[in-house]
Amino acid sequence: MGIFSRTRDIVAANFADLVEKAEDPAKMIRMIILEMEETLVEVRASAARTIADQKEMRRHIAKLEGLQASWTEKAELALSKDREDLAKAALVERQKATDMADQLKAEVGVLDDALRASEEDIAKLQTRLREARTKQSSVQTRLESANNRVRLREMYAGAKTEDAFSRFDVLERRVDDAEGRAEAMGLGVQKTLEEEISDLRASDRVDAELAELKRRLNANSNREG
Template sequence: MSILGRFKDIMASNINALLDKAENPEKMINQYLRNVNSDLGKVKAETASVMAEEQRIKRELNDCRAEIERMERYAMKALEAGNEADARTFLERKTTLEAKLTELETSFQLASSNASQMKKMHDKLVTDIEELEARRNMIKAKWAAAKTQKRMNEIGSSAADTNRSMSAFGRMEVKVNRALDEANAMAELNAAPKDNIEDLAVKYDSGGNVDDALAALKAKIANKES
């Protein structure tokens, strides 16, 4: 049946292998779950149809066997009653039914095989879904942790670049300070010598005034004593 061929890949798939190859396991597992849930509905409907066909053929097969036994019983009764012609008629019907029985047995074997494959497919899909549902949160958490670690690594790389930039700025600052010190020294060297003569004159001017004040006090004291 076409549906059997269509889902062979699902039957043979290895979830772990698929996850190993996926660039984004979280996205892949969500998509796979959507796919298998959709497939499961189709497989359930097809499985039910195939199993129903198996049961129908089985009933027809049992009815045919029962009819063969019935024809044989009637043939024996006809012979016991001395009616050989009737017995022959029953046996001819029995022969026809036995040919039909052979066809039904072949059909039943095929229907049973199809039903078995469909049930295995259904059970595998159910198992896959249960496994994926159980593992999805774990995979999601691990994937989130991996992305966080990746971002932290990128931030760490940026921090290293910043440290290198800070070091470069430090070297630049040292260079600028040195240039400023050299400029200040050059300005000091280029300045005109300071004329200190006036300051020196004030010293002696103020000294003469003190001597005069001292002589006046001495004269005042001498006058009081006399």
């Protein structure tokens, strides 16, 4: 079942209230716009049928007016020939054509009123459709902003970030231990060339591991952003 039952409901609708009460605001706005577009198509189709009916009636009116002129001419001819009976019969037929033309003109007038009402409805629907699309754009912008804030908060306060920094702490502690051992071993003892080179290699491995962890963290942050 649709949100609206007729054009009047759409014109009187409070979009803000409908959106605020909806569980999924974006979905509600899409539904509103879809139903409004469908209603607009229906109103335009109805207006098109009204215009077509008017054109057909005006063609009939033109034919009837031509028929009236023809019967008038025939009545005049009959009178000129002293055939009053024929003239009277011709005038009766002319009156029938006149009555039919008047009836069609009245129906055209009714259709004129209906067409004006349709034009007003179309204008109102178009205005409300623009409002709904503007509202849709606003809601989408707000949702995108909210999602971006969530991602940013996860980046600087999320579990992944906390875990990464805890690993940094462990690695830095390992560096501290390695440096401490190196310094302790060097107290009062002259290191051999082989020992000094070995210490450099150990320090390089820790530094490389720390650099690789930082690289992965930066890559993950860029993908999430």
